[in-house]
Amino acid sequence: MVTADKSVVVKALRDLGAYLQLNGENAFKVRAYDIAAERIAGLSEDLSALVEQQKLTSLPGIGESIAKKIEELVTTGKMTALDEIKARFPPKILELMTVPDLGPKKARALFDQLGVGSLDDLEKACRDQQVRGMKGFGQKTEEKLLNGLEIARRAASTGGRKKLADVLPQADALLEWIKKAPGVTRASLGGSVRRQKETVADVDIIAAAPDPQPVFAHFQKFPLIAELIGAGESKSSVRLKETDLQVDLRVLPDEDFASALHHFTGSKAHHIKLRGLALEKGLTISEWGVFRMKEGQNAAAKAGVAKHESAEAKLPIRDEADLYALLGMQFVPPELREDWGEIEAALAHTLPADLVTAKDIQGNVHSHTTWSDGVNSLEEMARAAKALGFTYFTVTEHSQTSGYAGGLTLERLKQQWDEIDRVNETVKGIRLLKGIESDILEDGRLDYPDSVLEQLDVVIGSIHQRYSQDEDQMTKRVLNAFDNPFLHIWGHPTGRLINKREPAPMRMDEILDKAAKKKITIEVNGCPDRMDLSPEHVRKALERGLKLSISTDAHSVNELSAHLPFALASARKGWARVQDVVNTRDVKGFLKAIRRD
Ligand code: DGT
Ligand code: CA
Ligand code: ZN
Numbered sequence: 001m002v003t004a005d006k007s008v009v010v011k012a013l014r015d016l017g018a019y020l021q022l023n024g025e026n027a028f029k030v031r032a033y034d035i036a037a038e039r040i041a042g043l044s045e046d047l048s049a050l051v052e053q054q055k056l057t058s059l060p061g062i063g064e065s066i067a068k069k070i071e072e073l074v075t076t077g078k079m080t081a082l083d084e085i086k087a088r089f090p091p092k093i094l095e096l097m098t099v100p101d102l103g104p105k106k107a108r109a110l111f112d113q114l115g116v117g118s119l120d121d122l123e124k125a126c127r128d129q130q131v132r133g134m135k136g137f138g139q140k141t142e143e144k145l146l147n148g149l150e151i152a153r154r155a156a157s158t159g160g161r162k163k164l165a166d167v168l169p170q171a172d173a174l175l176e177w178i179k180k181a182p183g184v185t186r187a188s189l190g191g192s193v194r195r196q197k198e199t200v201a202d203v204d205i206i207a208a209a210p211d212p213q214p215v216f217a218h219f220q221k222f223p224l225i226a227e228l229i230g231a232g233e234s235k236s237s238v239r240l241k242e243t244d245l246q247v248d249l250r251v252l253p254d255e256d257f258a259s260a261l262h263h264f265t266g267s268k269a270h271h272i273k274l275r276g277l278a279l280e281k282g283l284t285i286s287e288w289g290v291f292r293m294k295e296g297q298n299a300a301a302k303a304g305v306a307k308h309e310s311a312e313a314k315l316p317i318r319d320e321a322d323l324y325a326l327l328g329m330q331f332v333p334p335e336l337r338e339d340w341g342e343i344e345a346a347l348a349h350t351l352p353a354d355l356v357t358a359k360d361i362q363g364n365v366h367s368h369t370t371w372s373d374g375v376n377s378l379e380e381m382a383r384a385a386k387a388l389g390f391t392y393f394t395v396t397e398h399s400q401t402s403g404y405a406g407g408l409t410l411e412r413l414k415q416q417w418d419e420i421d422r423v424n425e426t427v428k429g430i431r432l433l434k435g436i437e438s439d440i441l442e443d444g445r446l447d448y449p450d451s452v453l454e455q456l457d458v459v460i461g462s463i464h465q466r467y468s469q470d471e472d473q474m475t476k477r478v479l480n481a482f483d484n485p486f487l488h489i490w491g492h493p494t495g496r497l498i499n500k501r502e503p504a505p506m507r508m509d510e511i512l513d514k515a516a517k518k519k520i521t522i523e524v525n526g527c528p529d530r531m532d533l534s535p536e537h538v539r540k541a542l543e544r545g546l547k548l549s550i551s552t553d554a555h556s557v558n559e560l561s562a563h564l565p566f567a568l569a570s571a572r573k574g575w576a577r578v579q580d581v582v583n584t585r586d587v588k589g590f591l592k593a594i595r596r597d
Helices: 007-023 029-040 047-052 065-075 080-084 093-099 103-114 119-127 138-157 164-179 212-219 256-263 268-280 299-302 320-326 344-346 378-387 412-425 470-482 507-516 534-545 556-561 563-575 587-594
Strands: 185-190 203-207 225-231 233-240 247-252 284-288 287-294 313-316 363-367 392-398 431-439 457-460 519-526 550-556
Touching: 007 029, 007 065, 007 080, 007 093, 007 103, 029 065, 047 103, 065 080, 065 103, 065 299, 080 378, 093 103, 093 119, 093 138, 093 363, 103 119, 164 185, 164 203, 164 212, 164 247, 164 268, 164 563, 185 256, 203 256, 212 233, 256 287, 268 284, 268 344, 313 507, 363 378, 363 457, 378 392, 378 412, 378 556, 392 412, 392 457, 412 431, 431 587, 470 507, 507 534, 519 563, 534 550, 534 563, 550 563, 550 587, 556 563
Parallel strands: 203 247, 363 392, 363 550, 392 431, 431 457, 519 550
Antiparallel strands: 185 203, 225 233, 233 247, 284 287, 287 313
């Protein structure tokens, strides 16, 4: 009888390794459990069959003693060694080791001296200032631990995935650092970061150099490294301070760089489909390169037994475009590699060749100034937007219901028009448009009378309150808002905050259908906490012929440039082309594009 599956075994091995660490066992013994856990996690064979046939020890990295423990767990549902050691500690003690900078030695000391056995205990001990009194700890460590606690809790609540925006600064800095390593000819970010996913589990970097070791030596001198997690011949992994981010660096000879970059950019789903296609053409693709198979190997490869060693000719792949060209496909930009239909489109040469880019954006849409909750004055924002190359700028403060965000009363709104006129006179070369970010009230009404809305150039309608409504209420609220003839743009549509607040429940298909009928423009909000719409919904909107606004939602001069990449990421990932976006047009074209008639 099978009582434990692969994931249970993997967790048990990892836990046992962690408890052994707490117990101060030697590093080799502990490492053996980690290696075994990895081995089982990556197993393609059926685990219970291996156990039945007593073949576990034939797996590299699994010795006699660990094999026995796995066998016991698979056949009885228990691992005695784990249960015994577990019983010596409080049940949540392993949580402690999820705190950055808190290794097993320190965790053990905290337990022995203060009875700390969970994250909550640790927080209390820090707040009561008990930790600083311990030998080797001090006030600074105590503060660091409190900070680390927050990171550990956040990671636990999000399955460990971090917001793209929180990761990019360190990832970019590290990439620049790697580019300066001895012998490096090319280097790039890979993985989900390169694909611009809104959350990422870790950072992958791929570099080309004749000898990996000096590159790894340089890598490990990066000032923000907290610990070295693993080092091999072509891969090295570290954990960074402050964010607790894991970074995997792979170093290969320059001739293998492009195929490795392609492999480690992913996504897995994109690759799986691509590899199937390659086989049809007698090619194998792997992280090691692209190979043309010998006659007769094709069938074997299709049966899944192809190895790169057995395929004959390695084909030169200078860059990723070569690889797609070999398969008779258009180049697929990294953001699109998710198996959302891009492979079929690239084969048919119908992939959009003109995905929207930063240089296409002519006007800044959705911005706040000191008139509501922004931090820079109207004139400062206008001058900064002009310096960035924007030729128009839509002023869209909060409306009166959003009192907490300095929303404008009718009187203040009209006062602002005078100020806008004044700045339009004094700052040449950029046109300020009068607008508002009006609250969509509970029943779908907007926040000002039509007689006022109709005087504005740009009306964005957004939901800011009453997120507790149910799906039906929320859907009707938005549908009703679209009936207002003066609404141009639906702002941050789902209201989600990445890793913090789920999208509001609503029937998106129904809403987008009505938006298409009513010619509402849909916002792609670049605030890095929002990235709202998501790429999936952008696709749905575009399928209906809807237009998008690439909005910054800038509340400061800095955010004018800092937010744009995140709106672009979401839009591009959803296949948005230049012509799908209203603010790729000049001011006249923009005003025409958002019109409802
Ligand atoms: P993440 O890290 O969860 O945010 O997402 P990724 O896509 O960065 O995933 P990661 O870091 O596990 O792996 C990086 C890339 O390496 C992945 O996108 C594709 C490639 N890769 C990793 N494991 C496999 C695999 O088992 N099969 C294939 N075909 N590719 C893999
Ligand atoms: Ca990754
Ligand atoms: Zn808003």
